[in-house]
Amino acid sequence: MSVLSFRLKGPLTGRVDASPLLPHRLAELDMAEIAALPLRHGRGHVAVGDLFELSGRPGDVVELEGDGRLDFVGAGLTAGTIRVAGPVGHRVGTGMSGGTLVVDGAAGLAAGAAMRGGLLFIGGNAGDGLGGALPGERTGMTGGRILVHGRCGDRVGERMRRGLIAVGGDAGAYAALHMNAGSLVIGGTPGPATGHGMRNGTVLFRGEVDPLPGFADCGLNQLPFLSLLDNHLSELEGVPPTCRGLTGRARRWLGDRGFGGRGELLACL
C-alpha cells in the first residue's frame, strides 16, 4: 500500500480549497505534477508544492497535516483513504460517495454535507450543519456513515434522507431539521427544537429534552429493534462509546405532526 503524505511548510495565511487532493486523482500524476497542482488560496491560487512538503508515493492513501483553514478536504471522495492529523476547516467530505475519511481533530461547518456514501470519522468536535444539506438543496445526506467523537453544532442531519450519523457528545439546536429519513444517534443531549419539521427518520439520544409541541408523547416503550441497532453499532469500528449500550427501553415522541411527520425521537435509558 502506497501512502502519499503532505506536511505543511508553515501556518496557512488564508483559506485553502483542498478538494483536488483526492487519492484516485493524485494516483494518475507523478510527484512533480502534484507539486505543481494549483489550489485555491484566498482570492488567488497557490501550488501544492508551495504549501506542503510531499513524501511517499501516490496510491490509494493520502495523509495530510491538518489546519483549521484547510477547507473541502475529501470533498467528492469516491474511493481510497484520506487521513488527516489535526483539525480541518469547513465542508470536509462534502458530497463524498465512497472511501474513508479520517480526521483526528475538529471539523468546521457542514462536514459531510450532501454525503452519499463512505465513512467520515471526526475525532474532535464538528461545527454546524454536520451531515446536512448544501445551501438551497432539498436533500441532505443520502447515504454513508458519519461518526463524531466530540459534540456537534446546530442543524445536524438537516434534510437527511438515509445513512447514519453518530455523535458522541451533545448536539446543538435544530438537530434533524426537516429530516426525511435515516438515523441520528446523539450520545449526549440535543439542544432546543430537535426534530423541527421532521417527516420521518429516527433520532436517538441520552438525557432529557423538551420536545416541540408538534411531537406526541408515546410514553415509555420496550423496543426490540434498539438491541438490534446496538448490536450493529458495536460491530462498527469507531462508533463513540456514548452511542453504545442501548438497553432497549426508551421514551418515544412522534412527529413533527405540523409536517405530517412520522419521525421519532427516542430518549434512550
Added chain:
Amino acid sequence: MSDAYTLLRGGRVCDPAGAADGTSLHEPPRDLYLKNGRIAATPPEDARIGEVIDLDGRIVMAGAIDIHSHIGGGKVNLARLLLPEEHREHGSGPDGLRRSGSGLFTPSSFVTGYRYAEMGYTAAFEPAMLPSNARHTHLELADVPIIDKGCYAVLGNDDFLLERLAAGATQSEVNDYVAWILHATQAVGVKVVNPGGISAFKFNQRRLDLDEAHPHYGITPRRILTTLATALSDLGVPHPLHIHCNNLGIPGNESVTRDTIAALDGLPAHLTHLQFHSYGTEGDRRFSSAAAEIAESVNRSPNISVDVGQIVFGQTITASADIMSQFRNSGLASPRKWLCTDIECDGGCGLVPFRYRDKAFVNALQWAIGLELFLLIEDPWRVYLTTDHPNGGPFTSYPHLIRLLMDRSFRNEQLARINPDVAAHSRLGAIDREYTLEEIAIMTRAGPARVLGLRDRGHLRPGAVADVVVYDDLPDREAMFAAPALVFKNGRLVARNGQLTATGWGDTIVVRPEFDAAIERRLKPWFEDHQTVRLGNFRIADGEILDHGRGGLSIVPTLTASDSCF
C-alpha cells in the same frame, strides 16, 4: 483622447445597414478607421495612424445586438437563488482581468457581460423590467461589464393602467402615463406580457383570450394592446410595443397570435418569442406546428417584427412575468421546484426550471417550430435571433443556432436525431433555405438596431459607435461565431479568438419622449395609497446610473411624424 486613428486593414465588410453606400461582403476588402470610440471616415493623407491591424480578408461586422434576453432584475435574481446547484457546478474565480462569477443559464451579472463580449455581442436588452423593480434592475445591469444595455418596462397588468382604462381614460392620459413610466424607470421601450392575463390570474382566471373581458376590470386584452401600441406610436418611441401574446405555450394559441397581429391593424409592434405562440391542435397529440400560418401572417404585415425564442435541448430555467402560464407549467418543473409571485400589483414573476429533451415529442416539435419560423419568415430585417434567454436556452447557444440556419445538411442531421415523429409532423426537412452571412448580419445586428431606433449602432458607417467584430471565415459557422477573431467595443479591443482581453463599461440606452407632467397629479395619490414607495423615490435619477462611473446614458431620439421604423 488621442487623435490617432486605428486602422483595420483589408477586411471583407459585411454591413447590410450601410449597403446604401455600396458595402457588401462580395466587394473587394476595404479599410475601416476607428477614432475616439467611433467609426471614422477615411482620414486625410497626413493624419496620424496609430495602430494598424491587418485583417487579411477576414469578415467584419458591427457588434451584435440581443433584442430580448433576461439578464437582470428581480426575476433573474430569483432564478439564480432557485438553482444554487447550477452556480456550484459552473464557477470561475477571478483572474486579474475578470471578476469571479458562476452560472450557465442564469449567469451572474459579470459573467453575462464577459460571455456576450466574447461572442461578439455588444448590446443586450432586458425585456421584462417591472417598473417597481426598475431600480434593482439598473443596479444589477450596472454590474454587467462591456456591453450596452437597455430595458423594456412591463405595462398592461399594472392596476393603475387597468383601473384607469376601466374608468374610461383617454388615449392622451395613457400616453402621458406610458411616457412618465419610460422616464421614471429609465427604459427604452414598453413590453406587455399576456395583456390582462397576469392580473386576471389573481382573480382565479386560468386563460384569457383576446376578446375575453377581465374578470374584475371588465376590459379586454385587445383594448390593452391597442391602447399601449397607440401610445408608443403617438409618443414617437422608436421601439414599438414589445408584445408577449396571450396563452403562451397552449396548443392552439396560434389563433390568438394571428388575432393579435390583426388587432394591431397596421400599428408597428414587435412580437417576442414567437415560437411559444405558434402552436396548433392537429394530430394525435393535439399539438402541432402552426409556424407556416404565423409566418405567412408576419410576411403579410410589414408593421410587425418578431424574435423567435428558439429552444435548445438541455437544462435551463423558464423565467417569465407570465404567472398564469408558469403556474400551468409548474408540474413540468425539472428539477422539481418552482416559484411564482405577484410583485406589488405591478406584474408577476414565475420561475420553472425545465429540461428540453430531444426525444420528447413536444420539445422536439418546439425546436422545429422555431426553426420553421426563422426559415419561413422571408424578411430578415423583421425576424431576430433569440432564445428568450434563459427560457428557450442560454444565449451562449446562438452560434449553434446560426449554424442550424446557415447549414441545411447540419440542420437535417439534427432533425434525424430527435424524436422521429417530429420529422413527419413538421415541414422543416423540406425547407431548403440557408441563411447567408448578410442575412445573419441583418438579423443579429442591423435589424435589431433599426427596430430599437439605435441610429449609431448596428452598422459601420462613419459616426457609428466603433463596435466591430472580426470573424475568421470558417466553414463551421458555429465555431466561427462562437469565437470571433477580434471584438472591439467603443473602439477598444475587448476579446481575441473568443477570449476576453480587456473589460470596460457600456452605456445604458434609454428613450425620453415628451409628455404632460400633469399626469403626476393623478399618480401621486395612487403611489400614496397603494404602493410601498412614494412617487418621488420611485423615479430613478440619471445620477443613480451615472454615479457608478460605469458607462453613460445614451438617449435614443424619438421619431417625428416623417420618420418611420419600417
